[in-house]
Amino acid sequence: MGALRAKDLTADSQGNVVSIDVNGATISGFTSESISVALYANGIKFLGRSKKLYRPRGFFSLHPQARTVMVSINGIPAMNPSEIYLTDGLKVRTQQKRPLLMRVFESMVDTSLLHKPLVKNRLIWPIALKFIANSINNPEPAKYEISHSVSTIVENADLVIIGGGSAGLSAAIEARKYDLKVLQIDDGVELGGEMLYDKFEPPGISEPGHVFVKNLRRKALELGVRVLSKTTFVGFFEDAALAFSPYPLNVGTPYIISAKAYIVATGTVDLPCIFANNDLPGIIDASSALMMLNMHGVIPGKNVAILGATERGLRLAENLKKNDVNTVVLDKSCGNTGKGDVIHGVKEIVAIGKEMVKLLKVKCEGEEFRLNVDCVICAASTNPDIRISAQAGAKIAYVKELGFLPLHDFFMRTSKDGLFVAGGASGSPYGILHIIEGRIAGLSAAVMLNKTSAEAEREALVKEYRSLLQKFGISDPKEKVFRSFETALIPDEKITELPTLFCSGPRRDAFVCFCEDIRLWDLHRSISVYGFTCLEKVKRSTGIGTASCQGRLCLVNSALYIAYVAGLSPNAVGIARQRPLTISMPINLLAAMEMNKT
Amino acid sequence: MRIVIVGSGVMGLSSAYNLAKLGAKNIIILEKEYLSYGSTVRSASRFRVHFWTEENSRFALEAKKIMLKLSSITGWNIIVTTGGYLWLLFSEEQVKAFREKNKMWERLGIAGKFLSSSEIKERYPYIYTDDVVEGFFGPQNGSCFHSYVAFGYYKAATKLGARLFEKSPVKRVLVENNKVIGVELPQGNIEADVVLLTAGAWTDELLIGLGIELPTEPERKEIALTESYKYFIKPLIIDFGTSAYIGQALKGEILGSIEIPAKSGLLPLENTLEFLVKWAKAVYKRFPALRGARIMRCWSGYYSMSADSSHIMGRDPEWPEGLYVSYGDSGHGFMMGPLIGKLLAKNILYGEIDELMRPFLPTRFKEGKLIPEKLVIG
Numbered sequence: 003m004g005a006l007r008a009k010d011l012t013a014d015s016q017g018n019v020v021s022i023d024v025n026g027a028t029i030s031g032f033t034s035e036s037i038s039v040a041l042y043a044n045g046i047k048f049l050g051r052s053k054k055l056y057r058p059r060g061f062f063s064l065h066p067q068a069r070t071v072m073v074s075i076n077g078i079p080a081m082n083p084s085e086i087y088l089t090d091g092l093k094v095r096t097q098q099k100r101p102l103l104m105r106v107f108e109s110m111v112d113t114s115l116l117h118k119p120l121v122k123n124r125l126i127w128p129i130a131l132k133f134i135a136n137s138i139n140n141p142e143p144a145k146y147e148i149s150h151s152v153s154t155i156v157e158n159a160d161l162v163i164i165g166g167g168s169a170g171l172s173a174a175i176e177a178r179k180y181d182l183k184v185l186q187i188d189d190g191v192e193l194g195g196e197m198l199y200d201k202f203e204p205p206g207i208s209e210p211g212h213v214f215v216k217n218l219r220r221k222a223l224e225l226g227v228r229v230l231s232k233t234t235f236v237g238f239f240e241d242a243a244l245a246f247s248p249y250p251l252n253v254g255t256p257y258i259i260s261a262k263a264y265i266v267a268t269g270t271v272d273l274p275c276i277f278a279n280n281d282l283p284g285i286i287d288a289s290s291a292l293m294m295l296n297m298h299g300v301i302p303g304k305n306v307a308i309l310g311a312t313e314r315g316l317r318l319a320e321n322l323k324k325n326d327v328n329t330v331v332l333d334k335s336c337g338n339t340g341k342g343d344v345i346h347g348v349k350e351i352v353a354i355g356k357e358m359v360k361l362l363k364v365k366c367e368g369e370e371f372r373l374n375v376d377c378v379i380c381a382a383s384t385n386p387d388i389r390i391s392a393q394a395g396a397k398i399a400y401v402k403e404l405g406f407l408p409l410h411d412f413f414m415r416t417s418k419d420g421l422f423v424a425g426g427a428s429g430s431p432y433g434i435l436h437i438i439e440g441r442i443a444g445l446s447a448a449v450m451l452n453k454t455s456a457e458a459e460r461e462a463l464v465k466e467y468r469s470l471l472q473k474f475g476i477s478d479p480k481e482k483v484f485r486s487f488e489t490a491l492i493p494d495e496k497i498t499e500l501p502t503l504f505c506s507g508p509r510r511d512a513f514v515c516f517c518e519d520i521r522l523w524d525l526h527r528s529i530s531v532y533g534f535t536c537l538e539k540v541k542r543s544t545g546i547g548t549a550s551c552q553g554r555l556c557l558v559n560s561a562l563y564i565a566y567v568a569g570l571s572p573n574a575v576g577i578a579r580q581r582p583l584t585i586s587m588p589i590n591l592l593a594a595m596e597m598n599k600t
Numbered sequence: 601m602r603i604v605i606v607g608s609g610v611m612g613l614s615s616a617y618n619l620a621k622l623g624a625k626n627i628i629i630l631e632k633e634y635l636s637y638g639s640t641v642r643s644a645s646r647f648r649v650h651f652w653t654e655e656n657s658r659f660a661l662e663a664k665k666i667m668l669k670l671s672s673i674t675g676w677n678i679i680v681t682t683g684g685y686l687w688l689l690f691s692e693e694q695v696k697a698f699r700e701k702n703k704m705w706e707r708l709g710i711a712g713k714f715l716s717s718s719e720i721k722e723r724y725p726y727i728y729t730d731d732v733v734e735g736f737f738g739p740q741n742g743s744c745f746h747s748y749v750a751f752g753y754y755k756a757a758t759k760l761g762a763r764l765f766e767k768s769p770v771k772r773v774l775v776e777n778n779k780v781i782g783v784e785l786p787q788g789n790i791e792a793d794v795v796l797l798t799a800g801a802w803t804d805e806l807l808i809g810l811g812i813e814l815p816t817e818p819e820r821k822e823i824a825l826t827e828s829y830k831y832f833i834k835p836l837i838i839d840f841g842t843s844a845y846i847g848q849a850l851k852g853e854i855l856g857s858i859e860i861p862a863k864s865g866l867l868p869l870e871n872t873l874e875f876l877v878k879w880a881k882a883v884y885k886r887f888p889a890l891r892g893a894r895i896m897r898c899w900s901g902y903y904s905m906s907a908d909s910s911h912i913m914g915r916d917p918e919w920p921e922g923l924y925v926s927y928g929d930s931g932h933g934f935m936m937g938p939l940i941g942k943l944l945a946k947n948i949l950y951g952e953i954d955e956l957m958r959p960f961l962p963t964r965f966k967e968g969k970l971i972p973e974k975l976v977i978g
């Protein structure tokens with residue numbers, strides 16, 4: 003049943019066993035799994051080739067919004083395998099071929115399209131262009147018609163909560179208590195978010211995470227929260243908001259949304275670690291590893307290296323060891339913190355492998371060694387998922403210990419009227435703090451909608467919240483956020499350390515963007531040769547953040563790298579303006595929408 | 601001579617470069633946000649030589665020549681392609697009008713080609729042609745990459761000594777004795793002998809501050825982009841029936857727009873679902889091959905519209921001495937920018953008014969010598 007299935011399947015919601023056809027071979031998996039998970043469980047990690055350089059690519063993140071690798075599903079090209087769940091007989095085709103001729107043009111594509119190569123010769127240029135345009139690994143547009151009429155569903159609510167994790171659910175429960183009409187939108191199959199992947203007790207909570215969050219979910223549903231799952235909130239427009247579900251398969255459903263208040267509870271994004279060949283299949287983020295292990299009983303590998311001895315990294319290591327996985331944790335910081343098998347003082351990492359990661363060359367202070375690995379997990383740093391708040395127009399700023407986040411006060415209000423944040427999306431660490439922030443945000447929405455009796459309860463909660471912040475030792479940075487919100491003065495702190503950077507010098511094989519093969523070297527040229535240090539300009543000169551994952555994985559890393567290299571505060575670099583849509587939607591579906599319904 | 605240029609779009613930057621190249625020493629470019637925040641890098645980045653009026657066609661033809669050479673001039677490869685423009689026409693009347701115009705274009709050496717509905721089908725099998733009466737194809741037209749045009753001019757101009765200051769919004773132009781003496785910024789005043797307003801759609805405000813009123817106004821335009829697909833749409837295709845247009849970038853994204861009921865003024869640079877759905881419907885019908893393509897992103901920018909839909913450049917002798925403008929380019933300023941900068945530089949330094957430039961002076965409105973341009977879309 004797949005090489006990487008854990009022997010003892012502790013995962014509880016497996017669904018039915020079905021078979022799918024992958025490049026002509028039959029593999030089996032469970033209906034609760036996305037195609038990415040089923041393939042990974044069967045040892046298939048190499049799913050496609052990258053756009054410009056034809057490098058082997060797997061998924062880096064299982065998040066449905068990380069559209070970085072595409073496969074063809076039932077004949078439809080360019081589908082995201084992390085977004086589609088197994089059904090019997092599904093036909094999956096991956097594209098591993100690398101056209102021979104392309105090797106010749108690779109170097110051209112490499113430096114030409116997104117960069118200044120001066121082709122002074124105006125005779126050669128048009129010819130070169132032809133090859134360049136044709137040598138990019140782009141699919142053809144999918145050929146399909148929507149077979150039956152799509153209904154445009156209009157959803158009206160008092161409050162829309164984007165994200166159905168522990169924070170979003172807590173918010174929904176409070177808002178329902180005050181009788182708000184609540185719509186919860188989540189892109190996963192089931193509500194619960196990251197806490198579903200936690201078999202241990204999250205900080206401040208006295209039962210296993212997955213049990214706790216399932217209780218929250220039950221309660222929210224009992225209280226009558228309306229839920230759209232497998233649905234992504236795609237954007238705030240001037241005249242409406244829009245959400246999109248890729249289901250029913252090959253058709254999809256658009257939702258036109260209108261609400262008086264919005265809570266963004268979209269959690270955090272694991273930042274990819276940057277090192278040589280960090281784009282190889284088998285290199286994944288911490289959230290995906292936790293999800294595979296604890297939701298699906300799939301171990302991410304047999305020999306695993308975790309990058310970053312963070313709370314998340316260590317929790318993951320503990321999880322893996324329970325499943326008899328060989329695990330080492332590599333960390334940049336020097337000196338032993340006495341935490342288990344952590345190798346400290348790591349300076350540089352080079353991943354090696356032809357189609358999957360096989361080996362890590364690790365350079366530490368004074369020594370160099372090799373590790374045989376079949377999986378590398380990036381757990382060095384996370385950042386709040388800011389795309390929705392930024393798109394809505396909330397003020398985004400960088401605060402040292404927390405990352406780029408929407409500025410907010412202790413009522414969880416952002417600078418955009420009617421927009422609240424909670425949980426990971428606000429920069430708070432995992433656990434009870436997410437719960438309490440969610441509750442405050444829910445109450446704030448109620449207060450905003452004239453449920454005055456919610457005010458007293460909120461007051462009491464805020465007190466508890468601030469003392470919890472102290473207890474967890476993040477009172478200082480969080481209070482800094484609250485102050486910046488009030489005063490509109492943004493702290494100007496330079497960064498001296500980049501936890502995700504395991505690479506010395508701007509290498510041409512260390513990737514920042516997986517969608518379009520943009521590397522440290524490209525960023526570096528933009529900074530040093532062109533003199534650009536503002537992310538908007540770096541974006542326009544390199545193309546960073548403009549491809550299918552819409553900057554989810556690359557923008558924050560790029561901004562921090564620029565700040566680090568240029569010796570600036572990340573706030574001076576800024577984060578590029580976010581625009582709809584958060585994930586792309588087929589023209590088919592948009593064309594079928596009826597606007598007069600709103 | 602101290603020259604202040606307000607705005608760092610293609611107009612400001614190409615003027616700065618050309619002024620510096622002609623030897624002007626003291627050039628300061630002031631930008632309220634960051635380099636090329638405005639329409640230049642929000643545009644569809646296309647150029648064409650076919651305009652309804654002869655003045656515009658002649659101007660565009662010269663501008664194109666510079667565009668083709670720009671990579672070697674500035675040192676940035678602006679990725680020029682000449683895939684042409686294809687106008688899809690839906691009535692005999694439209695065809696007749698284009699045939700009439702083609703005589704003028706022929707005279708200028710830029711005749712296009714009329715394609716029957718079946719010829720279009722054959723050449724561009726991805727177009728639905730059943731209701732198309734005829735098409736007009738202009739092979740001389742093309743595209744390039746707007747950011748690299750702007751950045752190239754910026755690099756070249758700064759190399760010659762021009763300086764750019766970002767986050768420097770000009771509040772007003774300072775005038776004494778009917779002579780420009782500088783500009784006012786929140787940070788303080790900057791003295792100048794010449795102030796060139798190339799603030800795109802924001803120029804109106806600055807002119808009104810001086811008591812100058814020209815018939816111009818900003819109009820927000822939205823634009824959308826798909827994910828990348830194999831490069832197969834070479835021309836920019838304009839559907840004259842719905843006003844929708846599409847074109848494909850070399851990188852593979854398909855971009856396009858459609859008119860929605862116009863609202864003027866500096867509206868927030870946001871998007872509407874109304875626009876997105878309308879464009880999707882138009883593309884769905886006209887380009888069946890794109891039905892499964894996925895729209896990735898949309899954004900908006902301003903057209904600086906003038907009463908006759910032609911650009912405005914130079915000065916009115918009645919204005920304070922030293923004041924120049926270039927704006928009102930009505931959605932085709934990107935392609936005209938390289939030539940505008942070149943002619944303006946000569947105008948500012950030597951008082952020379954080129955024959956190509958003369959029709960576009962701001963005085964044309966009070967003199968009633970309009971240049972009514974009808975080909976605005978695309």
Ligand SMILES: Cc1cc2nc3c(=O)[nH]c(=O)nc-3n(C[C@H](O)[C@H](O)[C@H](O)COP(=O)(O)OP(=O)(O)OC[C@H]3O[C@@H](n4cnc5c(N)ncnc54)[C@H](O)[C@@H]3O)c2cc1C
Nearest residue numbers: 607609610611632638639640644646770800901933934935
């Ligand atoms: C959707 C869209 C598609 C388009 N497609 C095309 C096309 O295909 N081909 C074509 O030729 N044209 C096209 N255009 C038009 C083209 O973009 C513009 O005509 C051209 O970019 C104008 O350049 P500019 O330098 O005058 O203005 P802008 O590029 O707008 O630059 C003006 C600059 O001035 C700055 N500024 C404003 N006020 C102040 C102040 N007070 N102080 C300091 N700085 C200030 C702004 O921030 C801005 O950066 C399109 C436009 C849009 C919106």
